[in-house]
Amino acid sequence: MNAAGMKTASRGQDLRLSIAANVSRNTLRLRVVSVFLSFIAVALVFAFTTQNFFSFQNIKIIAFNAALLTIVACAEAMVVLTRNLDVSVGSIIGLAGYVAAKFAAAYPASGVLIILVAISIGLAMGLINGLAVAYGRVPSIVATLGTLSIFRGITYIMGHGIEVPSGDLPKWMIKGADATVFGIPFIVLLAVCLVLVLSFLLRNVPLFRRVYAVGSNPAAAIFYGLRANRVVLFAYAICGALVGFAAFLYVSRVGTITVNLGRDWEMTALAAVVLGGVSTTGGSGNLLGVLFGALILSSIDNGLVLARAPEFWRMFIQGTAIVAAIAMDAGIERRIQKMFRHK
Amino acid sequence: VRVAEVDSIRTNANRYRWELILLGLIGLAVLWATRLSPYYLETAQLLNSSRTFVFTGIMALGLMTVILTGEMDLSLPSILAVCTVLLAKASAAAVPLPIAVAGIFAVAICLGALNGFLVAKLRLPALAVTLGTMGAYRGLAFIIGSEVGYTGFDDTYKYLGAKLMGEAEVPFMLPVFCVVVLLFVVVLHFTVFGRRLYAIGNNAPAVSYSGISVVRTKVFAYVLAAMTAALGAWIFIGQYGSARGDNANGVILAVLTSVVLGGVDINGGKGTVFGVVVSILFLWTLRNGMGLANIAGPIQQLIIGALLILSVLVSNFALSIRIRAKQ
Numbered sequence: 062m063n064a065a066g067m068k069t070a071s072r073g074q075d076l077r078l079s080i081a082a083n084v085s086r087n088t089l090r091l092r093v094v095s096v097f098l099s100f101i102a103v104a105l106v107f108a109f110t111t112q113n114f115f116s117f118q119n120i121k122i123i124a125f126n127a128a129l130l131t132i133v134a135c136a137e138a139m140v141v142l143t144r145n146l147d148v149s150v151g152s153i154i155g156l157a158g159y160v161a162a163k164f165a166a167a168y169p170a171s172g173v174l175i176i177l178v179a180i181s182i183g184l185a186m187g188l189i190n191g192l193a194v195a196y197g198r199v200p201s202i203v204a205t206l207g208t209l210s211i212f213r214g215i216t217y218i219m220g221h222g223i224e225v226p227s228g229d230l231p232k233w234m235i236k237g238a239d240a241t242v243f244g245i246p247f248i249v250l251l252a253v254c255l256v257l258v259l260s261f262l263l264r265n266v267p268l269f270r271r272v273y274a275v276g277s278n279p280a281a282a283i284f285y286g287l288r289a290n291r292v293v294l295f296a297y298a299i300c301g302a303l304v305g306f307a308a309f310l311y312v313s314r315v316g317t318i319t320v321n322l323g324r325d326w327e328m329t330a331l332a333a334v335v336l337g338g339v340s341t342t343g344g345s346g347n348l349l350g351v352l353f354g355a356l357i358l359s360s361i362d363n364g365l366v367l368a369r370a371p372e373f374w375r376m377f378i379q380g381t382a383i384v385a386a387i388a389m390d391a392g393i394e395r396r397i398q399k400m401f402r403h404k
Numbered sequence: 405v406r407v408a409e410v411d412s413i414r415t416n417a418n419r420y421r422w423e424l425i426l427l428g429l430i431g432l433a434v435l436w437a438t439r440l441s442p443y444y445l446e447t448a449q450l451l452n453s454s455r456t457f458v459f460t461g462i463m464a465l466g467l468m469t470v471i472l473t474g475e476m477d478l479s480l481p482s483i484l485a486v487c488t489v490l491l492a493k494a495s496a497a498a499v500p501l502p503i504a505v506a507g508i509f510a511v512a513i514c515l516g517a518l519n520g521f522l523v524a525k526l527r528l529p530a531l532a533v534t535l536g537t538m539g540a541y542r543g544l545a546f547i548i549g550s551e552v553g554y555t556g557f558d559d560t561y562k563y564l565g566a567k568l569m570g571e572a573e574v575p576f577m578l579p580v581f582c583v584v585v586l587l588f589v590v591v592l593h594f595t596v597f598g599r600r601l602y603a604i605g606n607n608a609p610a611v612s613y614s615g616i617s618v619v620r621t622k623v624f625a626y627v628l629a630a631m632t633a634a635l636g637a638w639i640f641i642g643q644y645g646s647a648r649g650d651n652a653n654g655v656i657l658a659v660l661t662s663v664v665l666g667g668v669d670i671n672g673g674k675g676t677v678f679g680v681v682v683s684i685l686f687l688w689t690l691r692n693g694m695g696l697a698n699i700a701g702p703i704q705q706l707i708i709g710a711l712l713i714l715s716v717l718v719s720n721f722a723l724s725i726r727i728r729a730k731q
Contacts, residue, residue, distance in 0.1 A: 214706025377543025
């Protein structure tokens with residue numbers, strides 16, 4: 062009888078845990094839905110307060126900006142998922158973009174090689190960050206705050222203050238930035254594909270799943286036999302390469318490429334990541350949310366311009382949104398933890 | 405066992421070894437600077453350039469207080485900017501200085517307490533939160549002051565940061581800095597509050613079990629840090645004679661470098677005011693030398709950034725060697 066009692070108790074326990082798992086999964090799904098709903102809310106507010114927000118031309122502009130931001134934010138999300146930060150992405154955009162632009166201006170016929178140059182520079186920067194954080198055990202904020210100014214300094218040394226006008230770039234780069242497929246900007250399709258592919262990889266491929274494992278509990282991951290160092294290095298490398306690619310796209314869009322290219326992007330990218338529901342304590346979040354996060358920020362950005370509000374309101378809203386999103390996520394996390402706690 | 409061992413190695417190691425290394429580095433930097441320019445060692449040059457480290461140095465002491473508890477505050481330069489534009493508004497409205505200063509300190513205390521509340525009470529990750537408030541407070545500074553700079557400060561406002569004393573033209577802010585340093589030595593090393601900061605940085609749960617409010621201590625640390633930003637703002641407006649929302653933008657790198665290079669453990673619980681002051685002086689010497697050598701701003705930033713990473717790498721490396729030696 063005692064044994065039977067224990068059996069029912071454990072069955073009850075199992076049931077309770079499975080319900081908790083279900084609820085928590087739904088809560089996280091709800092988190093993405095809530096990001097989407099707040100995007101709709103933001104869009105509606107601007108639709109009523111400004112003219113032309115929903116005009117075709119304006120939607121295209123927003124989609125354009127959001128697409129670029131999505132790519133950088135997905136890169137940042139890879140690092141944030143491992144419970145680290147990368148505040149050097151703006152400087153990586155600067156260095157990779159500037160060098161790629163110079164390369165393109167000097168050898169206009171080199172074609173796809175230009176993209177490879179941007180990606181490999183980004184990759185190298187990412188590896189430097191990753192080595193310092195994973196193997197040098199430098200806290201990620203210290204390491205990337207350092208590389209933020211190191212990468213910018215290198216760009217400055219290489220640039221000698223000389224700008225690259227977009228007229229010097231090969232024609233296909235400029236045209237490619239405006240290219241559309243069935244009326245949808247190519248860059249937007251690219252960003253959506255990236256989100257889908259990366260989400261698939263993060264869900265199904267062990268190499269990528271480890272990013273979640275290390276982020277949610279580094280100690281457990283190590284005891285399980287994962288080489289956490291390598292996973293963190295991997296995440297930084299992917300981040301760098303993606304940011305390098307984004308830098309290439311960015312360069313083909315801006316008028317003049319200066320050594321200040323991409324300044325302050327780290328804040329915006331991080332805001333998109335956090336708004337999108339990726340937990341800053343690692344191991345939780347999905348890229349679809351990040352996409353919506355980027356959409357929200359781009360809409361706010363665009364709407365403020367249309368409403369003729371001064372540019373600095375953006376900073377205030379972005380910062381406040383980061384804090385609010387973190388507070389909300391912490392609340393959700395605690396609720397879920399409480400459900401799993403044994404009584 | 406291993407953690408305890410590491411701790412014992414840490415405490416057993418020569419307590420001031422790092423500070424002595426820094427002093428040696430200052431010597432080298434001075435030698436380098438004198439070779440660059442014969443004017444380096446002139447008193448007037450030294451006194452004049454000493455003004456560049458004061459407001460970042462004061463904020464470094466504030467940031468150190470927070471880092472000792474194992475937390476982080478990236479929003480200090482933004483709080484400084486809020487305070488400078490507030491001073492600008494006060495000066496434009498001809499508010500008497502004491503009221504204006506009391507006002508900015510009150511605002512800074514509120515902003516710091518908000519940081520502390522979010523981090524300590526709500527237990528949110530300090531890094532991400534203060535990265536958020538960094539942006540929010542910076543935006544706030546612009547909202548208050550708009551994008552236009554203000555330069556019409558009343559002389560009483562500028563006194564603290566601009567006054568040069570006596571024949572030798574000693575900047576008034578230099579003795580002020582010394583007083584602040586002394587205050588921090590007393591508060592961090594000779595008061596109960598100071599000991600609690602270190603204790604929390606080393607083992608917050610243990611502190612909490614011994615009946616001390618970790619939340620309250622951390623909030624106080626954030627408030628103290630914000631107050632150094634307010635004082636920094638007061639000095640800033642005198643030094644540069646202007647106030648704008650982007651004041652002290654990007655200064656956090658120099659502030660954090662002063663703290664980490666000064667031997668303060670980024671994970672909390674370890675570090676001395678002496679070390680931080682020595683590292684402030686080292687960075688000053690280095691910057692001064694680089695200025696004399698006509699090295700451009702971004703490249704100076706590059707070198708400071710490299711120093712920041714290297715200082716952590718070197719201390720990690722030294723620690724792992726000592727652990728290996730013990731095994």
